[in-house]
Amino acid sequence: MIRSAHPSDAEAIVGIYNHYVANTTITFEELPVSAEEMRRRVDVIQAAGLPWLVLEESGQLLGYAYASKWKERSAYRYSVETSVYLKHGSQSRGLGSHLYEALFSALAERGIHAAMGGIVLPNDASVRLHEKMGMKQVARFEQVGYKFGQWLDVGYWQKVF
Structure with missing residues (x-):
């Protein structure tokens, strides 16, 4: 079941x-995030009129996907950045595709025109997911993040609705 996130989902x-x-x-965040901070992040996304979705199976939250503003300037208002995360061990079951399908549908309903997904490279599984969803690579930024003692590249995939 895919539904909108609730504040009570923050722990999961x-x-x-x-x-x-x-x-x-996969994320450039380096310190764990508290449930309180995650509730705030969900609230900010939803207050902006954008979707934050969760996927539940047998009462357990197995993944989530959301869209955030691409940039703050008003001309970017029809563009978003998308993210999808699955519970460790839940990959390769099609859950990411289900989340992205629901997210893209919600974005299209809101009149969003372009969605971008950033991927830390290399990440073959994420590249496959984004391309399966009709996204194409439009950029690659070299050595823009530093984590775990290594410089990391980020690629961007885009879908125009």
Whole structure:
């Protein structure tokens, strides 16, 4: 079941997200996020009229996806940046595709014209997901992040609705 995130989902969301913070370069965040901070982030996204979705299976939250403003200037108001995270061990089951399908549908309903997804490279699984969803690579920034003692590249994939 995919639904809009509620404030009570914050604990489960940080449980998913903080695994990536502590163990991967998938996010450039380096310190764990509190449930209170995650509730604030969800509120900011939803207050902006953008979707933050969660995927539940048998009462357990297995993933989430959301869209945030691409840039603050008003001419960017029809463009967003998308993110999707799955609970560690829940990958390769099509859950990311289901979340992105629901997210893209919600974005189209809101009149969003372009969605960008940033991927720390290399990340073959994320590249496959984004391209499966009809996104194409439009940029690559070299050595823009530094985590775990290494410089990291970020690529951007885009979908125009």
